[in-house]
Amino acid sequence: MIKIRARGQITRHGMLGTGASTLLEEYKTRSSKEESTGAFYFLLASLMFSAFQAEGSINTVGWKLLQNAWPETLGWKDKVKLIYGISGRTADFGTMPLQILNELFSLRNGWAHAKPEIVDGEYEIANPMDFGSDHFRSDFERRVTVDFAERAEVQVEAFFNELLEVSKVEWHETTTNGIETGLD
DSSP: OOOEEEEEEOOOHHHHHHHHHHHHHHHHHHHTSSOOTTHHHHHHHHHHHHHHHHHHHHHHHHHHHHGGGOOTTSOHHHHHHHHHHHTTOOOOTTSTTHHHHHHHHHHHHHHHTOOOOOOOOOOOOSOGGGOSTTTSOOHHHHTOOHHHHHHHHHHHHHHHHHHHHHHTOOGGGGSSEEEEEEEO
16 A cells, blocks of 8 residues: 545535536426425525525635635625725626625525514405415515526626636636645
8 A cells, every 4th residue: 555645726616606506407397396395495505505606706716815814704795895906906796796796695694694584564365275475475585586596696607707807816726626646
């Protein structure tokens, strides 16, 4: 038996993007069936993975720029401002792709830090027995849509590409790579 030493970089933002796409497709498959119980959770998970992918992209690019000086505890907006600032640019959170991050992180935080939400409204129904969870939903549930998940998938990828352009970090520097081996 011989010993070898291996060293490389493992990144996860790409895996999270693949996960978001896979979960969205699984939602579409399950929701198209007559018995679609639980399909909503695949859609919700797809959006959470998109938010995690965005944050992973921010941290990966930021770490490439500042290495161990990267301020892990800053909020996501401050991290984006820092990356753009290092590059002499200003982040515009009112335009895509940054705009969708506001929506994604708001949704993620709403689910991650869940607390009771008071829902109050008037509903028109033919039969009181028909009133149920389809009518009585929280804002956070109503925001979980296929349209949002599809937009998030596209815009988070566009955001990552914009981060690379702004930071001048090369794509290959942000992937799992660089395995060095040698004998010990």
